[in-house]
Structure formats: structure tokens, C-alpha cells
Amino acid sequence: MDDRTLAIDGGPKTKTTPFGTGKRFGDEEKRQLLDVIDNDMLFYFLGTKVFEFQKKFAALYGAKHCICCSSGTAAVHIALATLQLPPGSEVIVPAITDMGTLTGVLYQNLIPVFADIDPATYNMDPSSVEARITPRTRAIIVVHHTGLAADLDRLMEISVRHGIPIVEDCAQAYLTEYKGKLAGTFAPVSAFSLNHFKHITCGSGGMVLTNDEGIRKTASLFLDKCYDREAGKRNPFFLAPNYQMTELQAAVALAQLEKLPGIVGRRRALGDRLTALLGTIPGIEAQTVPEGYRHSYFLFLFRVCEETLGVSAAEFSRALEAEGIPNKAHLITGGMCEYEYDIFKNRSAFPGSRHPFVNSDFGTEVEYTQGLCPNAERAFENTITMNLNEFHTDQDIEETAAAIAKVARHHASQRSAG
Numbered sequence: 503m504d505d506r507t508l509a510i511d512g513g514p515k516t517k518t519t520p521f522g523t524g525k526r527f528g529d530e531e532k533r534q535l536l537d538v539i540d541n542d543m544l545f546y547f548l549g550t551k552v553f554e555f556q557k558k559f560a561a562l563y564g565a566k567h568c569i570c571c572s573s574g575t576a577a578v579h580i581a582l583a584t585l586q587l588p589p590g591s592e593v594i595v596p597a598i599t600d601m602g603t604l605t606g607v608l609y610q611n612l613i614p615v616f617a618d619i620d621p622a623t624y625n626m627d628p629s630s631v632e633a634r635i636t637p638r639t640r641a642i643i644v645v646h647h648t649g650l651a652a653d654l655d656r657l658m659e660i661s662v663r664h665g666i667p668i669v670e671d672c673a674q675a676y677l678t679e680y681k682g683k684l685a686g687t688f689a690p691v692s693a694f695s696l697n698h699f700k701h702i703t704c705g706s707g708g709m710v711l712t713n714d715e716g717i718r719k720t721a722s723l724f725l726d727k728c729y730d731r732e733a734g735k736r737n738p739f740f741l742a743p744n745y746q747m748t749e750l751q752a753a754v755a756l757a758q759l760e761k762l763p764g765i766v767g768r769r770r771a772l773g774d775r776l777t778a779l780l781g782t783i784p785g786i787e788a789q790t791v792p793e794g795y796r797h798s799y800f801l802f803l804f805r806v807c808e809e810t811l812g813v814s815a816a817e818f819s820r821a822l823e824a825e826g827i828p829n830k831a832h833l834i835t836g837g838m839c840e841y842e843y844d845i846f847k848n849r850s851a852f853p854g855s856r857h858p859f860v861n862s863d864f865g866t867e868v869e870y871t872q873g874l875c876p877n878a879e880r881a882f883e884n885t886i887t888m889n890l891n892e893f894h895t896d897q898d899i900e901e902t903a904a905a906i907a908k909v910a911r912h913h914a915s916q917r918s919a920g
């Protein structure tokens with residue numbers, strides 16, 4: 503046995519020191535929360551914190567309007583609802599995303615149509631999006647998956663050429679850049695999440711961003727039961743849930759917002775360094791960050807090339823874990839593409855009916871079957887996901903790369919020997 507023996511086979515562990523950690527909340531969050539209590543007001547419309555956050559977040563993005571709500575799921579739902587699409591319309595969505603991208607689609611009685619990913623970037627492949635367009639397509643939800651922008655030039659071109667609006671889902675993509683512009687500023691409306699796992703959090707929360715006054719107005723009605731609080735009128739004229747953000751959430755979000763540039767900057771430095779280090783390891787391919795893109799590393803993804811290493815991602819993952827590097831051999835959806843979830847497979851969004859999966863023109867049901875998005879399905883077999891956060895040290899990154907290199911080299915040499 504020598505230093506190259508894998509830890510899983512009884513060799514020495516690569517990572518022997520704990521990963522860097524830190525506290526996400528501190529004095530600034532406390533001060534903001536005390537302020538809310540001192541103001542004796544938790545309701546957004548009569549308070550100050552939600553409005554202050556909306557102003558600051560819009561300014562950070564150079565957008566005219568930010569509308570806060572209770573979650574990222576709510577934000578995507580609101581964004582989609584502002585488009586006022588006829589029930590039964592189709593909405594193109596990526597095969598790999600969080601269920602929160604899709605919940606609002608179903609609640610608006612719209613039919614999700616899944617587009618495949620580009621295996622290099624794990625983002626929606628514009629060619630697959632275009633191939634999915636039918637006369638019933640009314641919107642495209644573009645997710646900037648893991649904090650890497652989708653191919654916005656091509657997607658926006660498709661959107662304009664077909665006259666189909668895009669909603670940008672930026673839940674994972676704070677301060678993500680695409681050719682010098684922030685993701686979330688390309689489409690007419692975009693959505694963000696403040697859930698626990700995101701770069702910044704207030705426990706649960708979300709934002710909608712737009713430059714369009716009509717969208718702002720519809721969004722603010724839609725998140726509040728269609729009560730027109732600005733006009734002091736209560737006469738709902740469309741169906742709308744209650745997706746309000748409270749002053750407590752906004753207080754924490756305000757404190758977190760101050761930290762956002764630092765958090766993204768640090769993750770970017772760590773993620774870019776790890777990407778560069780993995781570039782030297784045969785059989786390992788980090789998620790491709792194309793020229794002109796700036797990743798914000800909500801997660802770190804890399805591919806294990808079975809052809810080169812003769813090992814599956816699942817087996818590689820176990821060996822890496824034993825080296826002291828936490829990781830998962832899957833993507834954010836868990837072990838399957840979104841359309842393989844029971845809700846789609848069984849068309850059971852509204853149990854007891856097949857709604858909204860029945861095409862009203864033809865009376866046919868939409869089918870979600872295996873093989874629909876082969877690149878996305880393949881990604882579950884060869885991809886490893888790791889958390890990367892701003893508290894990690896440079897040493898953590900060097901050791902993570904060393905552990906990946908050790909496992910890869912072990913398998914490469916076994917392959918060449920065998």
C-alpha cells in the first residue's frame with residue numbers, strides 16, 4: 503500500500519482537515535430584525551423593509567422594478583402569471599431544474615414541455631428548445647442552472663423570432679454574468695429565490711424583476727389576492743394567491759444583500775480555481791464555462807468520463823467521499839429528470855383528474871416518457887455534484903482537486919493495466 507492507494511481500499515485519506523465554515527447571519531441581520539419589531543409592523547404594505555429591499559435589489563440589477571414574494575416558486579409562478587397565457591398553452595422548460603420552476607406552470611393550467619440540455623454546460627440546449635416549439639407554445643422558462651447562464655444570445659433570438667416570451671429563472675444564479683450583462687436582465691421578467699440553500703437567504707423568499715410597469719402592476723396584484731392596495735381598491739378581477747413577503751423576511755434579506763457581492767466573488771474565485779485544477783486531470787471534465795460567461799457557483803458540477811476511466815459516477819462518488827470530499831452522484835433533481843417524477847409520469851398534478859395534461863384541441867394526453875431528453879438522462883449517469891461555499895478555504899479547493907485527481911488516476915492506471 504502507498505499514498506496512491508484509495509481511502510476506500512484502506513489507503514490514506516486525502517482530506518484530513520475540516521472544510522472551512524462560518525456563520526451566515528450576524529449583527530446586521532439582528533439589527534434589521536430589531537428594527538422591524540421596533541416599528542411594530544410585519545405586514546409589507548404598511549412597513550418599510552420590503553419596499554427598501556425591492557429598491558435596492560432593482561438598483562443592483564439596474565432594473566426598474568423588483569417585486570418581493572414568499573419563495574422562488576412563488577416568484578416563477580408570479581412571473582409566468584404576468585404573461586396572462588391562455589390555459590392549455592405549452593411552456594418549454596428544462597429537463598433539469600427544481601420543481602419550483604414547474605409548480606407555477608401547472609397552477610396556471612399550462613402544459614410543461616421539456617427541452618434537453620447541452621451536456622457541456624448542463625443548461626437548456628437552444629436547438630432542443632426550438633425543436634419543441636408548436637403552435638401552442640406561449641412561453642419558455644430559461645433556468646441558469648447551478649449559477650451558469652444559459653445561451654442567452656441564441657435563446658433570446660429564438661424568443662424574438664417566434665414571438666414567444668422568455669421568463670428567466672435565476673433562483674440559482676445571483677450576479678451571474680453573460681457577456682458583460684447580468685442574467686436576469688435579458689427577458690421581460692425574471693425570478694429569484696431566497697431559500698435556505700441559495701447564495702443569500704431569508705429562510706424562504708423570492709423576487710420578480712422587470713422593467714415593465716404593466717408586469718410590475720400585475721405581479722403586485724398576483725402576489726396579494728388581486729387586492730389593489732396601491733389604489734386602495736378591493737375588487738379582484740383574476741384568480742391570485744397570497745404570496746406576500748413579510749417585513750421579517752425582508753429585514754434578513756436586506757442584511758444578506760449587503761453580503762451578496764462578497765459571497766459571489768469568493769465562490770467565483772474558488773469555483774474558477776477548481777475548474778482550472780480539474781482541467782489537468784484526464785477523464786474529468788468540469789462543467790464548461792464558455793468564453794464571456796461568469797459562473798456564480800451555486801453548485802459545482804463535473805463529469806466522470808467512463809470511456810477514459812472505466813468507472814461510473816456512482817462508484818467514483820463513493821471513492822471520493824472516502825477521500826473526505828462530500829459529493830453526490832446526481833443533479834439537483836435527485837436521481838432523475840424532472841419529467842420522470844410521478845406527477846408527470848402519472849399526470850397527477852390534480853389527483854382525480856389528468857388536468858392540465860390533456861390537450862384540449864385533440865383530447866390527447868401529453869406523454870412524459872424515458873428517452874425524451876437523452877442528454878439530461880445521460881447526465882445522471884456521469885455527473886458529480888459538490889457544494890461549494892464562500893467559507894471554503896484555498897486549501898479546501900486544492901485538496902478537493904487532489905482527491906479527484908487521486909481517484910481518477912487510480913482508475914486510469916487500472917484501466918491501462920487491465
Ligand SMILES: Cc1ncc(COP(=O)(O)O)c(C=O)c1O
Pocket residue numbers: 573574575576578599600601602603645671672673674695696697706707708
Ligand atoms: C431553478 C430553481 N427555480 C425555482 C426554485 C424554487 O425556489 P424556492 O425553493 O425558493 O421556492 C429553486 C429552488 O431550489 C430553483 O433552484
